[in-house]
Amino acid sequence: MLKVVVDTNVFISSFFGGIPRQIIHCWKKGKITLCFSQEIIEEYIEVLNRLGLKDKNEIQKLTKLFSEGYNSIFTAKTPDLKVVEDDPDDNKFIECAVALDCKVIISGDKHLKNIRKYIDIDIISPKEFIKVWIQK
Numbered sequence: 001m002l003k004v005v006v007d008t009n010v011f012i013s014s015f016f017g018g019i020p021r022q023i024i025h026c027w028k029k030g031k032i033t034l035c036f037s038q039e040i041i042e043e044y045i046e047v048l049n050r051l052g053l054k055d056k057n058e059i060q061k062l063t064k065l066f067s068e069g070y071n072s073i074f075t076a077k078t079p080d081l082k083v084v085e086d087d088p089d090d091n092k093f094i095e096c097a098v099a100l101d102c103k104v105i106i107s108g109d110k111h112l113k114n115i116r117k118y119i120d121i122d123i124i125s126p127k128e129f130i131k132v133w134i135q136k
Contacts, residue, residue, distance in 0.1 A: 002133060003033045003073065005097045007090075007107035008043050010126050012051065015058065019126040023106060026134060027071055034072040037096040041074075075099040083118055087111040097121045104129065 006023065013020035026032045048059055065072070078095035082088070090112050093105050098119070105123045107113055112123050124132070 001030070001033045001071075002104065003035050003100060003102040004104045004106055004129075005035050005040070005093050005100075005102050007093055007105065007109050007112060008040070008047055009108045010106050011044050012047055013108070013126075015048075019130055022130055022134070023126055028065075030071050031134070032071070035096055035100040035102050036072060036074050037078050037092060037099070038074075038076065039078075039092045040096055043092075073100050083115065084111050086114075094118050094121070094123075104133065 010020045010023065014024040015021075023032075027034050045059075045063070075096060078092070078099040081091050081095050081098065083094050084090040087109070090109060093107065093112060094115075096102070097105050098121070103121060105112060105121060106126055106129045107123060108125060113125060115123050117123065
């Protein structure tokens, strides 16, 4: 199964529909494996809470899926990489992908997308991901 790291902007956007929601549905249906680090999950939860999303039930269901390891892999240790110079906070996504041998980072973040590829990891938009990996 394809292992992917999903940037926070894509994950949060999934609550509003569109292509990001399709990606999360792929995860829920077992078509992809999401890869996480503690830092990534903390950022997901922090942004969801900051946005004050009304659907607390959906947030609880997702955090339960994370904690149960549903179609996901978690790394407690990541390398300390300095790849994203313009936004060092984004390094956590590349660090997680490297630690868990992922082939894809799905992101709408320009700092990450400008890198395009790190070692053998493709950094692509949600639209590109659906087109290249899902609609084969």
